[in-house]
Amino acid sequence: MAASFRNVGEILELAGSDLLTISPNLLAELQKSTAPITRKLSPEIASAINLQKMELDEKSFRWLMNEDAMATEKTAEGIRNFNADALRLEKLLVGKI
Numbered sequence: 301m302a303a304s305f306r307n308v309g310e311i312l313e314l315a316g317s318d319l320l321t322i323s324p325n326l327l328a329e330l331q332k333s334t335a336p337i338t339r340k341l342s343p344e345i346a347s348a349i350n351l352q353k354m355e356l357d358e359k360s361f362r363w364l365m366n367e368d369a370m371a372t373e374k375t376a377e378g379i380r381n382f383n384a385d386a387l388r389l390e391k392l393l394v395g396k397i
Contacts, residue, residue: 304378308333316341 305311308329311322316339322330339345356364365371 304374312337313340315339316345 305320305322305326308326311320311326311330314320315337365375
């Protein structure tokens with residue numbers, strides 16, 4: 301998900317994450333900014349949220365995933381893109397590009 305940020309606002313909503321992959325253009329935008337950043341994610345914030353636990357088996361998970369078209373399509377797109385990048389990187393490493 302993180303590699304597909306479209307704007308700085310999306311990144312700032314994940315302030316507090318341990319690791320993010322941010323494109324160079326958005327990273328440059330963040331470096332230029334002097335706006336304050338509010339941490340959105342932390343163990344303390346997460347533990348204070350009262351969420352109902354969902355019990356899922358594989359069948360239930362797959363059904364819920366299938367019911368969310370964006371989740372299904374974006375997951376598949378991400379897998380295809382990461383695979384294409386891995387193949388391209390492999391070719392670069394053996395000097396075929």
